[in-house]
Amino acid sequence: MTKVVQTAGRDALGTFAPQFAALNDDVLFGEVWSDDALSQKMRSILTVTTLVAKGMADASFEHHLATAKKNGVTREELAAILTHVAFYAGWPNAWAAFRVALKVYADDPLDTENPEAHGGLFGLGAPNDAYAQYFTGRSYLNPLTDPAQTQFIANVTFEPGRRNNWHIHHATEGGGQILLVTDGEGWYQEWGEEARKIVAGDVVYIPANVKHWHGAAADSWMSHVAFEAPGTDCANEWCEPVTDVEYYVLPQ
Secondary structure, three states, X not given: OOOOOOOHHHHHHOXXXXXXHHHHHHXXXXXXXXXXXXXXXXXXXXXXXXXXHXXXXXXXXXXXXXXXXXXXXXXXXXXXXXXXXXHHHOHHHHHHHHHHHHHHOOOOOOOOOOHHHOOHHXXXXXXXXXXXXXXXXXXXXXXXXXXXXXXXXEEEEEOOOOEEOOEEEEOOEEOOEEEEEEEEEEEEXXXXXXXXXXXXXXXXXXXXXXXXXXXXOOOOOEEEEEEEOOEEXXXXXXXXXXXXXXXXXXXX
């Protein structure tokens, strides 16, 4: 279970309305928001849309927008959400929400609208469309060697919060993959093991036949150079996506 710790109720109303404060902190956040049946990102989206529908654009709405941003709702996603909700919750309500959103997302450090500024030492490359079905969110691929060559090496860049599916580099002998992290921060995890943070300068050796995934942190772009280690009968197997529940339980 993803435990959400909240003290706002007790901080504001602990002596005046202790029961309300306890329900806010322990039940709403400690139980409802902590239930892994929905991801934190989905709960943020539901909360934001409900508040817009009620015409609320106050400090609590700003707090929930900031939480949505932290939970991985990008500027582009929020703009699409508010535009959609406008047709059902009212145009003035959406306008009021956008005014708060402009404040919360001002000078967005995630910079998802300017991908050309990222890519690290070896450059961004083009959208990784050929493998998009195996990724959650957008990534970019910059080949550093000719794909027709035996040893293919490429720079892969992940937008914040984006990652590839669980996958396996099969080989009967040798094989595996090596990642050289060149920019930003991200995550690497092997099946059955704890995820570990990876940062620029880290080298990750992935043994053959080990199920794993890797991608960017929620608040950072991440680039790594990836190349397959030589081996016999090498083949890649793509598996299931890393869910929001699995991803956002990590200490972003």
